[in-house]
Amino acid sequence: MHRSKPKQASLTNISQALSVALGVRDSHTLGHCERVVTLCRELAIHLDFSERELGILAVAAQFHDIGKIGIPDNVLHKPSRFEPAEWECMKQHSVIGERIIRALACDHADEIALSVRHHHEHFDGSGYPDALSGTQIPIYSRMISLTDSYDAIAETRSYHKARKHNEIMDLLHSENGIKHDPDLLHAFNAVIEKSAMRTPDIG
Ligand SMILES: [Fe+2]
Numbered sequence: 001m002h003r004s005k006p007k008q009a010s011l012t013n014i015s016q017a018l019s020v021a022l023g024v025r026d027s028h029t030l031g032h033c034e035r036v037v038t039l040c041r042e043l044a045i046h047l048d049f050s051e052r053e054l055g056i057l058a059v060a061a062q063f064h065d066i067g068k069i070g071i072p073d074n075v076l077h078k079p080s081r082f083e084p085a086e087w088e089c090m091k092q093h094s095v096i097g098e099r100i101i102r103a104l105a106c107d108h109a110d111e112i113a114l115s116v117r118h119h120h121e122h123f124d125g126s127g128y129p130d131a132l133s134g135t136q137i138p139i140y141s142r143m144i145s146l147t148d149s150y151d152a153i154a155e156t157r158s159y160h161k162a163r164k165h166n167e168i169m170d171l172l173h174s175e176n177g178i179k180h181d182p183d184l185l186h187a188f189n190a191v192i193e194k195s196a197m198r199t200p201d202i203g
């Protein structure tokens with residue numbers, strides 16, 4: 001009797017399954033990641049990225065917070081500010097995310113995994129997990145960090161109210177060269193003005 005071979009799951013199938021898994025754990029993170037993908041792509045097109053680079057960035061941006069799958073509910077869904085131990089736990093999501101991407105063994109897995117690992121590094125070296133600074137931080141991670149900040153500040157979260165566009169830009173500029181790459185922030189100024197992701201102004 002003929003038995004057909006089981007179908008191999010493609011990277012697209014696996015990516016969709018990961019998105020569903022993340023959405024089940026944290027529906028808020030899923031929508032946020034999709035907006036970060038859009039903003040990253042707009043910034044990358046402005047910077048003349050190649051198709052290959054756009055592809056790597058898209059996967060890294062989509063899954064930058066996939067490691068939150070491994071964060072316990074009492075931390076992931078805490079409605080107030082973290083205690084120090086909870087914050088240390090939450091910070092693990094970038095390293096867990098790197099492990100998940102490496103396990104996919106997809107094309108460019110190494111670059112995507114490193115981009116996920118370093119998406120909370122700061123330009124001045126004050127971020128995590130490795131306190132990298134400047135251009136030691138992968139460009140994809142610096143782009144995710146910047147667009148992640150814009151979207152996170154823009155929306156209402158349990159610990160702060162939603163902010164308007166000019167207020168968000170003031171906050172991003174107050175961290176220019178500290179958290180954010182000055183060249184990327186300069187480019188982002190132009191990109192966000194034309195983006196559908198731009199939030200309304202005050203007044
Ligand atoms: Fe993150």
